[in-house]
Amino acid sequence: MLIKKSYIFFLLFSFSTISLAQDNNYDLSDIEEYLTDNVDISLTADIRVISNDGENLAEFVLHQAQLDIGNILLYKSPARERGRVILNKDSSYWIFFPNLQRSLVLSPLTVLAGNVSSSDLIRPPLGSLYDISYDMQEDIVVASLLSKDNKAPYYQMSITFDKSTSLPISSEAFSRGGVMLKSAKYNNVDKFQGFPIIVDSEVCDSNEECSVIKIESIREFEARSNWFSPNGLSRVR
Numbered sequence: 001m002l003i004k005k006s007y008i009f010f011l012l013f014s015f016s017t018i019s020l021a022q023d024n025n026y027d028l029s030d031i032e033e034y035l036t037d038n039v040d041i042s043l044t045a046d047i048r049v050i051s052n053d054g055e056n057l058a059e060f061v062l063h064q065a066q067l068d069i070g071n072i073l074l075y076k077s078p079a080r081e082r083g084r085v086i087l088n089k090d091s092s093y094w095i096f097f098p099n100l101q102r103s104l105v106l107s108p109l110t111v112l113a114g115n116v117s118s119s120d121l122i123r124p125p126l127g128s129l130y131d132i133s134y135d136m137q138e139d140i141v142v143a144s145l146l147s148k149d150n151k152a153p154y155y156q157m158s159i160t161f162d163k164s165t166s167l168p169i170s171s172e173a174f175s176r177g178g179v180m181l182k183s184a185k186y187n188n189v190d191k192f193q194g195f196p197i198i199v200d201s202e203v204c205d206s207n208e209e210c211s212v213i214k215i216e217s218i219r220e221f222e223a224r225s226n227w228f229s230p231n232g233l234s235r236v237r
Contacts, residue, residue, distance in 0.1 A: 026136050030166035034196070035132070035143065042066045042221040043192060047073075047121065049113040050212040057211065058113035060121065063223035063236075070228040071122045073112075074236055085233040086112075091124035091151040096233035103230040108153040114211030115182075116203055119153040121213070130157070139163050154181060167196055181206055192218045 047060040059076040070089040075081045083098040086106060093106040108119035129152040130145035145157040154173040162169050167189055173182040188200035197218060204210040227236050 026141070026163070028134065028141075031134075031141060031143070031161055034161075034166065034168070035127070041195060043218055044220065044222040045218045046216045048214045048216055049116050050214065051114055052210050052212070057116075062122070063221065063227070065221070065223060065225075065228055069225070072223060072227060072233075072236060073118075073122050085236045086118055086122065087228065087230060087233055088118075088122040088124065089228070091129060091149070093118055093122075093124075094230045094233070096230075096236070098234070101234060103233050108151075114203075115205040115209050116211050116213060117153075120182075120184075120203055124151065124153065126152075126157075137163075140169070141166075168198065179206065190215075190218070 041064065043062075043064050045062045045064070047062055049057045049060075051057055056077070058078060058081070061074045061076060063072040063074070065071065068090065070087055073086040073088075075084040085096040087094045087096070087103070091108075093108055093110075094103045095106040095110075096103045106118060108124060109117050111117050112121060126145060129147060129149045131148050133144050133146075135142040135144065140163050141161040143159040143161065145159070147155045155176040156174040156178075157171060158174075159171045160169045161167060168186050170186060171184045172180055174180055183204050185202045186198045186200075187202065188198070189196050190199045191197065197215065199215040199218075201213045202210050203213060224235070226232050
């Protein structure tokens with residue numbers, strides 16, 4: 001089965017225009033693969049968002065499809081939101097409300113649970129929205145993402161990788177004025193069919209309010225192809 005690297009913000013990131021600074025002998029291939037939009041990954045995962053004091057805020061099922069088919073996030077809890085479905089295709093988002101039987105356009109910065117937004121869980125293709133430059137430091141590699149499209153969720157982002165493992169450690173997101181809007185720490189990395197997946201992360205906003213995102217299981221892709229359109233979201237189970 002082809003596996004597509006996730007459009008989820010806290011799992012994987014995108015690769016676009018690259019410039020390098022320092023340490024020209026460092027092999028960036030693993031980080032470049034980790035950042036690319038073009039590696040095929042399909043999977044289904046159970047995701048839970050938890051408050052800092054351990055309260056269960058929301059549960060989701062993620063269906064992540066191959067290439068540009070899209071990504072679907074199904075609310076399992078809380079009860080008042082159960083059955084709502086979020087679709088991401090390219091840089092666009094929709095949300096389906098089962099009580100209305102309608103799909104509406106959704107902002108990538110819409111808060112879904114705690115301080116976790118739709119682009120924190122399923123993100124648009126950053127490789128087409130940002131230019132990326134690398135700064136090689138002694139123990140880390142810092143990827144700086146600068147927006148080149150007004151559909152980008154944030155004007156600028158910074159992603160730090162452990163140089164010895166090429167895995168992401170943390171990230172920060174900034175406004176056009178340089179104000180930090182959100183930060184994330186990546187606490188645990190697992191692998192699914194050989195691909196690294198961040199399964200435990202902490203996301204904090206500018207007020208230092210934090211939520212924890214946990215991937216509790218990852219399995220073979222369970223979605224159907226006719227789900228991945230605004231008109232197909234009523235079929236999602």
